[in-house]
Every structure is written in structure tokens, then in C-alpha cells.
Amino acid sequence: MESPEGCADPDQSRPTAAQGAEPAAGRELPMFPLGSPLLPGAVLPLHIFESRYRALARRCTEDDEPFGVVMIERGSEVGGGDVRSDVGCLAMIAQHQELPDGRWVVIATGGERIRILEWLPDDPYPQALTAIWPDEPAEIDAPQRRSLAARLRRLRALASEIGALGVTATESAAIDDRLSHLADDASDPTDWAFELAGLVPAGPFDRHAMLRAPDPARRIEVIAGVLDGVEELLGDR
Incomplete structure (x- = not known):
């Protein structure tokens, strides 16, 4: 398996x-x-x-x-x-x-x-x-959506500059297109947060924390914490 x-x-x-x-x-x-x-x-x-x-x-x-x-x-x-x-x-x-x-x-x-x-x-x-197990109700406002999507794009660009992106150029372009869409996407908060989570470079336990967060607002807090770690890692290179 x-x-x-x-x-x-x-x-x-x-x-x-x-x-x-x-x-x-x-x-x-x-x-x-x-x-x-x-x-x-x-x-x-x-x-x-x-x-x-x-x-x-x-x-x-x-x-x-x-x-x-x-x-x-x-x-x-x-x-x-x-x-x-x-x-x-x-x-x-x-x-x-x-x-x-x-x-x-x-x-x-x-x-x-x-x-x-x-x-x-x-x-x-x-x-x-x-x-x-559905999410509890929570909102993610438009500034939060734009900020998180833009932050992930910046980190991906930095990772690309130092050769640490880990995907092909075609895959990277597709991910950037999705992030551009997510920045202005006003869809259901649960769907939005899970789509963003799927684009975040994260290990299994971080992904598991995203999955089990009780609502979209808590989920993006987990995502922000993961991005903090990525930012720190890239800054040390």
C-alpha cells in the first residue's frame, strides 16, 4: 500500500x-x-x-x-x-x-x-x-483571504529563488493561478480554507492539524503558523 x-x-x-x-x-x-x-x-x-x-x-x-x-x-x-x-x-x-x-x-x-x-x-x-463532522460556523473576511494567499505566493517565490520549491515549473504555475483565484474568492469559508490548506507546504502532522481544526477561522490560524515556520526556514538559507 x-x-x-x-x-x-x-x-x-x-x-x-x-x-x-x-x-x-x-x-x-x-x-x-x-x-x-x-x-x-x-x-x-x-x-x-x-x-x-x-x-x-x-x-x-x-x-x-x-x-x-x-x-x-x-x-x-x-x-x-x-x-x-x-x-x-x-x-x-x-x-x-x-x-x-x-x-x-x-x-x-x-x-x-x-x-x-x-x-x-x-x-x-x-x-x-x-x-x-462538519465545521462549526466561522467567517474568513476578504482582507484575510487576500493576505494569506499573497503571503503563500511570496513564500513560494522565495523558495523558487533558492531552488527549494520542489515542484515542476508547470505545477508551480498552476498553484500560483489557484492562489490568484483564492485571493479574491468569496466562496464558502470551509471550502476556501481547505483549498488553501491543500496548497501549503506542510508535513503530515501539520496537515492533520488543519483537518481537525473545528472551524475555518481556526484552520487558517494553523495555516498561518505553518507559514511562520516556512518563512523561518527559508530565512535561514
């Missing part, structure tokens, strides 16, 4: 029923624990070779069913025995191919955020009782 990819506190903002999540009726879902979290709206390419996750892929493609992605906080993706987060994201399979040797190539996209109500037996793959 393979997936794409300063750390924030992974225990920040543990979800509870009092935070506006669904009541504990829940939905049983196949689960895919990974070394990095999936954010709503993000693209997740997977190369699946473990038999248990081949079975998961077959179920989800045959039944047109989503699966849940959670970050492994301790342990390994392969072989089990991991410690899994209690916050994750729905993943919908957009493209898939089963190879002649039984491996799967899958491209999924992140949907709604979920919380784990209860882990079920890993038979034949990880499964959990889950509930959608």
Missing part, C-alpha cells in the same frame, strides 16, 4: 458530539489508514498491493461506495498494529484499474470530514463506525 505524502500538535481539537457532529448513529465504512491525512478536495493516488486493501478497492468500486482515510499517528501503513487518528476524510474513487497481477491503481478525491465513533474488527480490512 502506497500513498503520496515543524509539526503541530496532533491532539488539537479532538471532536466531540458537543461540537456539532452527527449523533452517534454513524455509518459503517471501509477504512484506509495512511501515513498522511487526506484533506477535503484533495486528490489521493494509491497503489494498492496488500490483499486486504485489494478487497476494499473491489468492494468500493463494485458498490460505488466511499471509504474513509485516517492518518496513522504511530506505526506503519503495512502489516497492521498501527495507532490511528479519530478524525479522517471520506474518499471517493474517481478512477481505478485492477492490474493483471491483482494490484490496484486508484485515484480518489477527498470529500467530507469524518470522525471515528468506533473501530470495528479488521476483517478483512479496517472498518469503522463513522459520522460526518
